[in-house]
Amino acid sequence: DTAVSQTPKYLVTQMGNDKSIKCEQNLGHDTMYWYKQDSKKFLKIMFSYNNKELIINETVPNRFSPKSPDKAHLNLHINSLELGDSAVYFCASSQVKRGLYNEQFFGPGTRLTVL
Amino acid sequence: GIQVEQSPPDLILQEGANSTLRCNFSDSVNNLQWFHQNPWGQLINLFYIPSGTKQNGRLSATTVATERYSLLYISSSQTTDSGVYFCVMGAYGSGNTGKLIFGQGTTLQVKP
Numbered sequence: 001d002t003a004v005s006q007t008p009k010y011l012v013t014q015m016g017n018d019k020s021i022k023c024e025q026n027l028g029h030d031t032m033y034w035y036k037q038d039s040k041k042f043l044k045i046m047f048s049y050n051n052k053e054l055i056i057n058e059t060v061p062n063r064f065s066p067k068s069p070d071k072a073h074l075n076l077h078i079n080s081l082e083l084g085d086s087a088v089y090f091c092a093s094s095q096v097k098r099g100l101y102n103e104q105f106f107g108p109g110t111r112l113t114v115l
Numbered sequence: 116g117i118q119v120e121q122s123p124p125d126l127i128l129q130e131g132a133n134s135t136l137r138c139n140f141s142d143s144v145n146n147l148q149w150f151h152q153n154p155w156g157q158l159i160n161l162f163y164i165p166s167g168t169k170q171n172g173r174l175s176a177t178t179v180a181t182e183r184y185s186l187l188y189i190s191s192s193q194t195t196d197s198g199v200y201f202c203v204m205g206a207y208g209s210g211n212t213g214k215l216i217f218g219q220g221t222t223l224q225v226k227p
Binding site: 033035041042043044045048056088090102103104105106108109111 | 146148150152156157158160163199201203215216217219220222
């Protein structure tokens with residue numbers, strides 16, 4: 001059973017398009033995350049949702065909008081894609097108890113290429 | 116801001132050698148994890164270790180939270196250990212916010 005799954009695994013699209021990446025976790029966790037890994041392998045958090053509430057919102061262009069329909073899903077919608085959005089996007093989940101971030105589990109990543 | 120620094124940035128080992136990777140962090144942590152990103156890009160959990168010492172096979176980790184560092188030990192390295200090793204620290208802030216910050220990684224190459 002896949003704990004954290006993402007779809008699609010690869011996404012190739014043209015500049016200016018709108019696209020979504022989906023993430024689902026079956027671990028029963030209450031917190032989910034989106035990270036971006038750039039070409040230099042640097043991983044940076046973008047968003048975090050706890051029980052469908054946004055708790056981390058780093059400096060990310062407002063073209064990126066996370067959507068959490070329930071605790072098990074956190075989707076990432078990107079409007080007006082730009083070349084610089086090309087990266088690998090990772091979803092993760094964990095349980096947060098009394099403000100402590102417990103062990104995170106990562107999905108396999110989505111490689112986005114904007115042409 | 117909070118900083119997480121890993122050393123060394125790159126490491127080349129001969130198969131069978133031992134190594135120590137270090138992660139320094141600039142603030143109090145609620146959470147510290149070590150990950151291995153393999154050559155296929157998968158992020159694999161190694162240790163969740165906000166404090167103390169843990170061992171898992173040839174790998175072990177120690178975090179000394181009061182001195183703000185964590186160490187990852189790899190013994191008898193194998194070619195499958197190649198990849199990038201990341202530490203990530205979490206710090207819970209006020210107002211239901213928090214920080215999760217990755218180090219820049221240590222790229223390990225194990226040669227046969």
